[in-house]
Amino acid sequence: MSLFFPPASATSSPSSPCIRVCRIDADGLCRGCLRTGDEIARWSRLDEGERRRLMETVLADRARERFRFLEQLREHDRVSGVLHPLRDPPGGDGWNRSELDDLLPREASLAEAAVLVGLVPRDAGTQVLLTRRTDALRHHGGQVSFPGGRVERDDAGVLGAALRESQEEIALAAAQVAPLGYLDPFLTISGFRVTPVVAAIDPDYVPRPHPDEVAEVFEVPFDFLMSAGHLHQVEMEFRGRRRSVLEYDWPGQRIWGATAAILYNLRRRLEEGA
Missing domain, CATH: 3.90.79.10 (Nucleoside Triphosphate Pyrophosphohydrolase)
Incomplete structure (x- = not known):
């Protein structure tokens, strides 16, 4: 089940989980994209494959943990x-x-x-x-x-x-x-x-x-x-x-x-x- 991160097309901009709700909560994660401050800071330095892997594994796991009811x-x-x-x-x-x-x-x-x-x-x-x-x-x-x-x-x-x-x-x-x-x-x-x-x-x-x-x-x-x-x-x-x-x-x-x-x-x- 894909939670938030649709595949990027060949003509799209670099993959990003940002949904324009940018606020770091008490758990250290952005309320919108679930990245840490460090992950946000180094995102532009990652290649497209690294971005996709993080979105499909680490961030998807965080989303499932935060929104268990979505299942x-x-x-x-x-x-x-x-x-x-x-x-x-x-x-x-x-x-x-x-x-x-x-x-x-x-x-x-x-x-x-x-x-x-x-x-x-x-x-x-x-x-x-x-x-x-x-x-x-x-x-x-x-x-x-x-x-x-x-x-x-x-x-x-x-x-x-x-x-x-x-x-x-x-x-x-x-x-x-x-x-x-x-x-x-x-x-x-x-x-x-x-x-x-x-x-x-x-x-x-x-x-x-x-x-x-x-x-x-x-x-x-x-x-x-x-x-x-x-x-x-x-x-x-x-x-x-x-x-x-x-x-x-x-x-x-x-x-x-x-x-x-x-x-x-x-x-x-x-x-x-x-």
């Missing part, structure tokens, strides 16, 4: 194989840009945001972690969403933002998150370019939602959300026009809009195998 994720290889790699976040417009042509001016400046699409391995099957936002929030109050938010200046890119927001909103520690890769960016009518980070989550994690932001944390079976039969288009009025949005028929929660569209993007990538 329980049955869909690991299938999901990881269709995501954008962690070392190369996707660029460009959101995949739904054409749907917003009359809502977002092409010259509009979009704010960067990130969300965490968490997959929780359970004995009964993999679950997807979702939250319901508090009703009092100014934006999207009461809606079902993934943990996440705006990318701040001090964040280590979209991955760093997704990890920070998950910690702040639902007390999900970075040590309980094994990032797998990125889905395609998605644009929102509120002017955000959202990059979804797909990750495995330690099944021992106990949610502690921030009372000012999150009303509830719950799980929905992965297989249910990846089934085309459970996703529907519904019509709604917005800015004087009838528009179609996606919605799941999950009992007790309305999973719709951007959250449903991000899950749809994952399903389509799995169906297409890329």
Whole structure:
């Protein structure tokens, strides 16, 4: 099982496990790539074969030790194989840009945001972690969403933002998150370019939602959300026009809009195998 380090192609840059989350933790390892400070310092002096050997043996062993719960994720290889790699976040417009042509001016400046699409391995099957936002929030109050938010200046890119927001909103520690890769960016009518980070989550994690932001944390079976039969288009009025949005028929929660569209993007990538 390949954890984080896909093979380098003949035309790619020198192999590196760096995923742009660069912080040395108390155990002396970088939180993102699991290298020691010394290994990072001498990486540029290694030849390509030495880099690959270290990534496929030493760093892979460290990843397995740190994220033991990842071995329980049955869909690991299938999901990881269709995501954008962690070392190369996707660029460009959101995949739904054409749907917003009359809502977002092409010259509009979009704010960067990130969300965490968490997959929780359970004995009964993999679950997807979702939250319901508090009703009092100014934006999207009461809606079902993934943990996440705006990318701040001090964040280590979209991955760093997704990890920070998950910690702040639902007390999900970075040590309980094994990032797998990125889905395609998605644009929102509120002017955000959202990059979804797909990750495995330690099944021992106990949610502690921030009372000012999150009303509830719950799980929905992965297989249910990846089934085309459970996703529907519904019509709604917005800015004087009838528009179609996606919605799941999950009992007790309305999973719709951007959250449903991000899950749809994952399903389509799995169906297409890329």
